[in-house]
Amino acid sequence: MELNSIEDIRHALREFADARDWEQFHTIKNxxxxxxxxxxxxxxxxxxxxDGELEELSVENRIRAQHELADVLLYLVRISDKLDIDLIQAAKEKLEMNALKYPVAxxxxxxxKYNRR
Amino acid sequence: MELNSIEDIRHALREFADARDWEQFHTIKNxxxxxxxxxxxxxxxxxxxxDGELEELSVENRIRAQHELADVLLYLVRISDKLDIDLIQAAKEKLEMNALKYPVAxxxxxxxKYNRR
Amino acid sequence: MELNSIEDIRHALREFADARDWEQFHTIKNxxxxxxxxxxxxxxxxxxxxDGELEELSVENRIRAQHELADVLLYLVRISDKLDIDLIQAAKEKLEMNALKYPVAxxxxxxxKYNRR
Amino acid sequence: MELNSIEDIRHALREFADARDWEQFHTIKNxxxxxxxxxxxxxxxxxxxxDGELEELSVENRIRAQHELADVLLYLVRISDKLDIDLIQAAKEKLEMNALKYPVAxxxxxxxKYNRR
Structure with missing residues (x-):
């Protein structure tokens, strides 16, 4: 599988669901x-x-974290696709909003202040 | 801002936190x-x-969804960066595991079955 | 175990953690x-x-739901206890606020309107 | 309002939803x-x-926490009621299971070990 971007993942997930006839389960709320x-x-x-265990994550915990981070991304991309929202573009706009909202100085x-947003 | 990938977002978030001296707040648990x-x-x-409102999302709800999806992605990328985990690579591996776990047939x-995983 | 109220559960959880020397793990963020x-x-x-499966929950799913609902309550009571907040009193005040916020008429x-709160 | 128990809250929430014709929105997934x-x-x-701010919570944060803890409890009680699950009984059973699962010694x-459950 050649997967190098959010866009590639979006396509792969769509094909994955289509092939298994899982679109019926993929409502936004589900x-x-x-x-x-x-x-x-x-x-x-x-x-x-x-704190020490966080500093030096065990191999087991690192692998678990990696899998769970991936799962979060996969569902996030799937939801964005169903809503026809460009995730990278949305993130870009949000970063620009945050730069205005939290001036460096x-x-x-x-x-x-951070806490109060 | 030129942002076209998870990698670009990772760098932008790092600079954003550095410039504001926010790394101190960005522990994994926080x-x-x-x-x-x-x-x-x-x-x-x-x-x-x-169901009807989901089918035809109002402009207001679409914009809210776009901003919240972006926020989820931003924190997800930040956490992956702090853990030194490549999010795209992790997603790729998970997709390959899922293909083995859920054969089309x-x-x-x-x-x-899906539910039982 | 004689457990008939939130107050009883609060005490039982405190004793449970004390006996196992688990208070050290029970920070608010954890x-x-x-x-x-x-x-x-x-x-x-x-x-x-x-919808059909929700209407007539399988025995297996009912038991899983029961255990997870219990787990949510147990952590909720533990957090309230650590913060020295009376959960029933807090719920009572919130119900009164909601009655003012959402007049029946x-x-x-x-x-x-509900959605807009 | 006389509210002293989960059971009282359960009744109050049911009346609240009935009076506003909100049962239609209160599906399990919603x-x-x-x-x-x-x-x-x-x-x-x-x-x-x-850590210092957690140790001595500001009045503002304490009130916010109190309201949010209440909201979590209210939805938890509502979900249990919809599923016809006795929340206190479920918690009691779970505490007994935990006592067997995590022997003091x-x-x-x-x-x-705790982490591994």
């Missing part, structure tokens, strides 16, 4: 529940780790 | 809580929508 | 990640179910 | 998305707080 499930699984990898090391 | 928050906000866009239209 | 994990698991029970069958 | 949304909002209260201060 996919959102699945996305929440995967973010929950990702959280569970880290929930009890100490006023936001420097400033957790309080 | 970022995971933020990711959960954004997936929650994305869920809230759709939670009470009827056995998975066709099969919600039950 | 417990929040665990809560997100459990809500994710609860979501996964239902994510691919059809204006909210009747009104998804749009 | 309520699960709403629950995920509220847990996300609860996470956002704490996501950037330092073997679980004492043991993050690794």
């Amino acid at each position: 996919l959102l529940l699945a996305l929440n499930g995967e973010v929950g699984e990702l959280s569970e990898v880290f929930q009890w780790l100490s 006023e936001s420097k090391g400033n957790a309080t | 970022l995971l809580l933020a990711l959960n928050g954004e997936v929650g906000e994305l869920s809230e866009v759709f939670q009470w929508l009827s 056995e998975s066709k239209g099969n919600a039950t | 417990l929040l990640l665990a809560l997100n994990g459990e809500v994710g698991e609860l979501s996964e029970v239902f994510q691919w179910l059809s 204006e909210s009747k069958g009104n998804a749009t | 309520l699960l998305l709403a629950l995920n949304g509220e847990v996300g909002e609860l996470s956002e209260v704490f996501q950037w707080l330092s 073997e679980s004492k201060g043991n993050a690794t």
Whole structure:
């Protein structure tokens, strides 16, 4: 499989669902529940780790994290595709909005303001 | 801003945090809580929508969805960067695993099996 | 175990953690990640179910749902206890706020307004 | 409003939804998305707080936490009611299962095992 971009993943996921006749299960709400499930699984990898264990992640936890991060991305791309939203373009616009919202001078090391958004 | 890939976003986010001295807030656990928050906000866009409203999303809901999808991606890329995990490569491996786990012949239209994974 | 209320569960959880010397793991952020994990698991029970399967939940799914609902409650009570917040009192106040926010006459069958809160 | 238990909240929520003709919106999947949304909002209260800020929560953050904890409980009770599951009984059973799963002697201060469940 040649996969180098969000766009490639979008196509691969579409073919994957089509081939298995799974489009019927991929409603927006179902996919959102699945996305929440995967973010929950990702959280569970880290929930009890100490600072030391976070600093030097075990091989087992690194692999689990890698798989869960992938799952989150896959559902995120699938949802965006179903909504016909360009994820990279959306991220670009959001980054530009954030640059305006958090000017460097006023936001420097400033957790309080950050927290208030 | 020239942003065309996950890789570009990864760099942009790193510079964004560096410029604002925000790396101190970007621990894995803090970022995971933020990711959960954004997936929650994305869920809230759709939670009470009827089938008809989902079919033809209002302009307002489409823009909200676009911003929340972007936020989820931004935190996902940031977390992957902090863990030094290549998100596209991880997704590629997961897609290959899924292809083995759900052979077309056995998975066709099969919600039950799908559900059991 | 005699457990009939949130208050009883609060005490039981405190004793459970104390006996195992687990208070060290029960920081607010760790417990929040665990809560997100459990809500994710609860979501996964239902994510691919059809309307018919939701209408008549299988015994297996009912038991899974019961366990996940319990897990969500247990972490919710634990977090409230750590924050010294009375969960029942908080719910009571929120219900009173909601009654003011959504007057019956204006909210009747009104998804749009509901959605806008 | 006289509200002293989960059972009272269950009744109050049912009346609240009935009076507003909101039962039509309260499908299991919609309520699960709403629950995920509220847990996300609860996470956002704490996501950037330092250890010191967690130790001595500001009045503003305490009130936000209280409201979000209440919202999580309200949706949790509503979902349990829709599924006809007794939340206190479910929690009781889960606590008994956990006591068997994590014997005091073997679980004492043991993050690794805890993590592995």
